[in-house]
Amino acid sequence: MLEVRNLTKQYGNQAAVDGISFTVPDGRVTGFLGPNGAGKSTTMRLLLGLEKPTSGTALIDGKNYRSLPSPLTSVGALLDAKAMHPGRSGRAHLRSLAVTHGLPASRADEVIEMTGLTNVASKKVRGFSLGMGQRLGIAAALLGNPQNVILDEPVNGLDPEGVIWVRNLARHLASQGTSVLISSHLMSEMSQTADDLVVIGRGRILANSSMQDFLALANNDRVLVRTDERDDFARRLKERSVAFDAVETDGLLVQAPTRDIARLGVDAGVLLHEIIPQVATLEEVYMNMTRDEVEYQSGEFAGQPTPEIATGTPWGTTADKEN
Numbered sequence: 001m002l003e004v005r006n007l008t009k010q011y012g013n014q015a016a017v018d019g020i021s022f023t024v025p026d027g028r029v030t031g032f033l034g035p036n037g038a039g040k041s042t043t044m045r046l047l048l049g050l051e052k053p054t055s056g057t058a059l060i061d062g063k064n065y066r067s068l069p070s071p072l073t074s075v076g077a078l079l080d081a082k083a084m085h086p087g088r089s090g091r092a093h094l095r096s097l098a099v100t101h102g103l104p105a106s107r108a109d110e111v112i113e114m115t116g117l118t119n120v121a122s123k124k125v126r127g128f129s130l131g132m133g134q135r136l137g138i139a140a141a142l143l144g145n146p147q148n149v150i151l152d153e154p155v156n157g158l159d160p161e162g163v164i165w166v167r168n169l170a171r172h173l174a175s176q177g178t179s180v181l182i183s184s185h186l187m188s189e190m191s192q193t194a195d196d197l198v199v200i201g202r203g204r205i206l207a208n209s210s211m212q213d214f215l216a217l218a219n220n221d222r223v224l225v226r227t228d229e230r231d232d233f234a235r236r237l238k239e240r241s242v243a244f245d246a247v248e249t250d251g252l253l254v255q256a257p258t259r260d261i262a263r264l265g266v267d268a269g270v271l272l273h274e275i276i277p278q279v280a281t282l283e284e285v286y287m288n289m290t291r292d293e294v295e296y297q298s299g300e301f302a303g304q305p306t307p308e309i310a311t312g313t314p315w316g317t318t319a320d321k322e323n
């Protein structure tokens with residue numbers, strides 16, 4: 001189990017991590033989300049004893065990293081996949097890590113196989129692609145068969161097969177009782193991988209909950225309605241100050257509970273041939289939550305989720321727009 005309590009890391013005047021607390025329980029995958037510069041990597045470095053906290057604690061199975069009797073079996077981490085000797089082969093890199101940590105050299109071959117590196121293990125690391133480097137970094141993290149695994153953007157640079165592999169690996173580790181902390185900017189991927197979420201922005205906790213509770217933060221009273229009498233139904237909605245957006249040729253995205261929409265259709269004598277509740281996506285809830293927290297704001301189109309029905313749209317103000 002990983003435990004972060006009132007953790008703060010100050011760089012000069014700036015708090016990269018500002019009094020955060022959360023737990024990564026055994027047997028679960030915890031997604032660690034936040035915009036660029038939010039403090040995710042700093043938190044991971046603090047957990048791994050690579051930085052000293054300004055205040056607070058970051059514990060691995062109740063201990064500081066530095067007091068762990070056998071660090072590699074307690075925690076494995078992928079932080080920077082490029083932090084390897086470029087002139088060594090992947091196998092030599094893993095073997096030297098194993099031997100210096102009192103593990104049998106044969107364990108290197110086991111993790112090489114687990115991470116799909118068998119065919120390239122004797123190649124020099126400098127010739128590795130980004131994805132191969134990521135796999136090698138993950139292999140190193142797994143070397144000690146650790147109780148806790150910390151992966152900082154592990155799918156960065158991986159092809160789709162690799163992305164799915166990381167997902168399955170994280171799920172497998174959790175199913176074996178390992179605690180897994182994993183950061184990523186790929187929301188769709190995270191939604192399929194994580195049980196719990198910790199979201200930070202500018203060094204502070206924005207959310208700390210199960211995936212299910214996080215998605216429930218969105219206002220789910222949104223319904224896609226299809227009708228051949230769209231203009232008529234839109235007028236009825238407007239009369240009742242119900243927010244909506246027109247979509248496609250016959251659809252309306254309406255901000256109201258399904259039951260109310262069905263009732264309104266009956267009362268208005270309008271045939272609604274589809275009434276589909278809209279489920280919020282992780283990306284949508286995340287974008288809404290972190291919109292004001294981004295340190296590096298893009299220009300045009302900044303922070304706008306793709307306006308698709310499937311992902312929902314940041315609408316709900318149509319009534320205002322039309323007024």
Ligand SMILES: Nc1ncnc2c1ncn2[C@@H]1O[C@H](COP(=O)(O)OP(=O)(O)OP(=O)(O)O)[C@@H](O)[C@H]1O
Binds near residue numbers: 034040
């Ligand atoms: N060694 C350092 N010295 C000074 N400032 C630092 C240092 N390391 C990180 N920071 C600052 O701390 C803040 C948090 O950075 P961090 O790398 O932890 O964010 P992150 O959430 O991992 O971002 P990203 O998603 O871009 O990797 C940033 O403003 C960063 O510039």
